Amino acid sequence: QVQLQESGPGLVKPSQTLSLICSVSGGSVSTGGHYWSWVRQHPGKGLEWIGDIYYSGSTYYSPSLKSRLSISVDMSKNQFSLKLRSVTAADTAVYYCARVVYDASGSNGAFDIWGHGTMVTVSS
């Protein structure tokens, strides 16, 4: 079955770029009908959607993060990645990657598979 695994630095300095990779196993990022997503969770808080990417490269970003955000996909490595520029302490969170699957109607999407999450702390 499809599994996702986040990787990247656990500590990032303020003003630098947060870079994470999500490795996909048991399936392919180029499978049609699936989007690939990033979601974060601030300590003790709720879930916040960051953005989605399709294997074609089409992206959807959260408006609140769009100016600092870049999500890309690497089909040769079967992974997708997140780059968040100019980070501050407010970006300290657990970052999850997830797969988005749509139902037969194509109108209802859901995060059906999640990685375990990786904690990223922004601190000098």
Add this chain to the structure above:
Amino acid sequence: DIQMTQSPSSLSASVGDRVTITCRTSQSIRNSLNWFQQRPGKAPKLLISGASTLQSGVPSRFSGRGSGTDFTLTISSLQPEDSATYYCQQSYSTPWTFGQGTKVEIE
């Protein structure tokens, strides 16, 4: 952005109790509503999609109802392993948004 309001924010109930969590959206989202369970230190788990479609492997004591702006997640007979935080999430339009969560504790 579509605002999501969950209630209650927390509840405590006994094993065997029937528990209902409500999610209200700021505009109609038809049936584009998902429910997740998150246990401490774990990733969220999809329970229900499309407001009422139970995911494979999810116990049948979980059920979802609703359309438009009002939705419910019901646990028909609460079990100890149901202690978790539950989130609703709309997939009607980006940015996808989540409710603030409902923490369910076992008395």
